[in-house]
Amino acid sequence: DAKTTQPNSMESNEEEPVHLPCNHSTISGTDYIHWYRQLPSQGPEYVIHGLTSNVNNRMASLAIAEDRKSSTLILHRATLRDAAVYYCILSYGGATNKLIFGTGTLLAVQP
Amino acid sequence: DTGVSQNPRHKITKRGQNVTFRCDPISEHNRLYWYRQTLGQGPEFLTYFQNEAQLEKSRLLSDRFSAERPKGSFSTLEIQRTEQGDSAMYLCASSLEGGNNEKLFFGSGTQLSVL
Numbered sequence: 336d337a338k339t340t341q342p343n344s345m346e347s348n349e350e351e352p353v354h355l356p357c358n359h360s361t362i363s364g365t366d367y368i369h370w371y372r373q374l375p376s377q378g379p380e381y382v383i384h385g386l387t388s389n390v391n392n393r394m395a396s397l398a399i400a401e402d403r404k405s406s407t408l409i410l411h412r413a414t415l416r417d418a419a420v421y422y423c424i425l426s427y428g429g430a431t432n433k434l435i436f437g438t439g440t441l442l443a444v445q446p
Numbered sequence: 447d448t449g450v451s452q453n454p455r456h457k458i459t460k461r462g463q464n465v466t467f468r469c470d471p472i473s474e475h476n477r478l479y480w481y482r483q484t485l486g487q488g489p490e491f492l493t494y495f496q497n498e499a500q501l502e503k504s505r506l507l508s509d510r511f512s513a514e515r516p517k518g519s520f521s522t523l524e525i526q527r528t529e530q531g532d533s534a535m536y537l538c539a540s541s542l543e544g545g546n547n548e549k550l551f552f553g554s555g556t557q558l559s560v561l
Contacts, residue, residue, distance in 0.1 A: 367547070378450075378537050378552030379489065422488055432541060432548040433479065433502065436488030 339423045344441040347413045355408040355440055357423030362403050367426040369434065370397065370408050372419040379422065379436075382408065418444045448472075450553035452538050458559045459528055466524045467556045471540030478521050479550065480513055481537040482506065489537055495521060496543070528560045 340358040347353040359368065370382040383390055383397045385406075390397040396409040410417055422439040426432060451470040459465050471478050476497050481489035492511070494502045497518035507513075510528075515521040525532055535557050539550040 371550075376554070378539070378554050379550075380552065381549045384547070384549075420488075432477070432544075432550065433491050433494055434550060435491065436481075438486070438488050 339425060339437055341421075341423050341437065341440045343438070344443065346443045346445060347410075347417075349415060349444055349446050350412050353410040353413045353417070353442065353444075355410075355421050355423075355442065356405065357407070358405045359423070359425055360404045362425055368397065368399060368403075368406050369424045369426060370395070371422045371424065371434070371436075372417075373422070373439070374416075374419045382421070384426075413442075413444045415444050415446060418442055450538055450540050450551050452536075452553035452556050454556055455554065456557045456559075458561065460561050461530060462527055464524065464526045465528060465558065466522055467536055467538075467558075469521045469523070469538030469540075469553060471520070471538070472542075472551055475540035475542050475551070476518065477541045477543055477548075478515055479539040479541075480521070480523050481539065481552075483535040483537060483555070484533075492523075525558075528558075530560045533558055533560045 367386050369384040371379040373379045383395050385397045398407045420439040420441050422436050424434045453468045478495040480492040483489040492504050492507050493513050495515040510526045513523045535555040537555045539552045541548045541550045
């Protein structure tokens with residue numbers, strides 16, 4: 336299984352951009368990169384995903400390295416509500432979309 | 447879209463008792479997943495349904511665990527003869543089949559405490 340490596344924790348200040356890194360050096364050509372986040376006492380929620388090109392949506396941006404061995408989730412202006420555990424996951428492929436979660440990055444946002 | 451609903455939110459039981467959790471997925475979603483999460487860890491995959499068929503089970507799912515999804519709608523996860531090690535958050539997710547663009551929608555989970 337292709338695995339991802341993320342820092343255990345990061346800190347940010349409110350209203351500043353946050354760059355959350357993820358390494359996935361064993362990614363295969365057909366693996367998509369997914370990001371989910373989990374707020375306290377809630378289930379994970381989808382943030383963004385991509386294959387090769389950078390992606391933007393209302394929540395975040397995803398920057399994917401040209402060799403696809405790493406990616407960065409960008410929160411343009413962190414708010415206190417963005418404090419959560421962020422998971423970088425490679426799609427398992429095959430007949431299901433079973434997601435294999437690691438331990439993620441715990442993002443703390445300071446006012 | 448009312449989201450994925452899980453009941454109960456919390457369950458406290460004594461070791462050796464049986465417990466059952468229910469998950470109501472988003473109505474048009476044909477895929478349903480169960481995960482387990484312990485403190486400080488990411489969710490661990492347990493099992494997966496496509497419609498009413500249980501297509502994959504993790505090795506984590508011992509013989510004491512059974513999941514069903516009759517008629518391809520709601521699902522139940524039963525744990526027989528609970529052990530203290532079963533204490534965890536049990537998460538349900540649903541999705542609409544869509545290959546690698548598929549998004550999973552998670553419920554808020556059922557927190558199980560085995561005394």
